[in-house]
Amino acid sequence: MKLTELFSTGKPVLSFEVFPPKTTDKMESVKKATEEIAALHPAFMSVTYGAGGGTSAYTVAVAKNIQETHGVSSLAHLTCVSSTREQIDHQLRLLSENGIENIMALRGDIPEGATAPEEWSFRHASELIAYIKTKGDFCIGGACYPEGHPESANQREDIANLKKKVDAGCDFLTTQMFFDNNILYNFLYKIREAGIRVPVAAGIMPVTNGRQIARICRISGNSLPPRFKQIIDRFADRPGAMKQAGVAFATEQIIDLLANGVEHVHVYSMNKPDVAAKIMDNLSKIL
Amino acid sequence: MGRKGAGSRRLSESLLNKEIWLCLALLCCILWETALLVAAMRPEGDEVWKGEWALAIGVIADTVRTEIQGAPTDMKGSAYDDSFLSERNYGGERKHYGTDLMDLADTPGRLPIYSMTKGVVTNLGWNELGGWRVGVTSPSGVYYYYAHLHSYAPGLEIGDTVQPGRLLGYMGDSGYGEEGTTGRFPTHLHLGIQVYPEAGDESWINPYPFLMERESK
């Protein structure tokens, strides 16, 4: 099913994100984890892009498996980085042949020591989106950055780029993770003021590893609210406690979003069925 | 958004009438005299003007502050920012004379619109910029303008006396075209406050600080 249909039902949409294996021998364990998440019947699941090597085919395999085992619509990521036009064409064919109608078109992170970036055919997500539009009837998602893209000069430039992406044919947006809902509310005001009307799914990361998140936030420029820092300071050394606190914090964020009319939430659950299950359970009467 | 329809005129376009304005001002009460003098003497440049005007209407601001006794919508479901005098381009270049409260879910008809003050409904119906709009004139003569509605509260009519919190209608995306036009921009309420309707666009004041102040209470 196309995700635009899901977003227009007027009901809350909760989705999970998973990633494909890096090597073939991990395929079985990834399949098992993602199937367990699919068994919770979220509105849809997204599968990140395995750039380079043969791993882009794993994205398709995992996405297909999710749809076939539990009837959960899947959204396959696709990036500009590391892709020539031929590779993109190949991937689009593969997705189409495997019944995957939804694509998340991203620029992707430029890997350190990237070889031959001059061979990549698309510089910006907006170019990739416009290209996919010409290649078939896909529903296309794009990313957006409530705290600003780390590489853009200011939020005004950021929102101008976002407008370009949407005008290029992006059907919905998913936000980067944020830990303070007010940041999202301010961002929504700004993009709506700029005339961007596509559905926006708010990206929520349940933090289960305190140290990791502190590092990620330093890199991505995410701000951590004091209340959240205190949780990390207190529980980062106790994995079980950290997981419990992280899931509770994410649940609270989601409930606040729903209460404020933000009906679409995308959870960066990664391949952790227990985390996804706890969140679903916490919201069982709310969704 | 935010401009009343035909009949309103810009003071800047009628600088020739400055003397007339000043004469008139002498006949007005001291409050209005101060306001108009400062407006007529304003230097070029909106930033300065904003400041000067803000000073002149200090007294009026107190009136507005006291008479606003309710929120214009469900503040939890919406977001707003200070966009007073920012650029708008529908219908020629113009300034934004108000505050936009955006529906976080961008769903016309979802959020209620309430009168912030006591008053009388003095405008109702379609206007090209404001779409389905409601104008409420408070007992002090200040005009509260609620624009781009999705629909009206049942039975609301011109001449109705309203209290703060009275449902006026629902937030929408109407306007920027002939009657019935919707979808030209995301769902929001344009809120305007005009302290001296006869003076036209020059007398819209910025609703943002009043909203902020109410919320921080």
Ligand SMILES: [Zn+2]
């Ligand atoms: Zn407005």
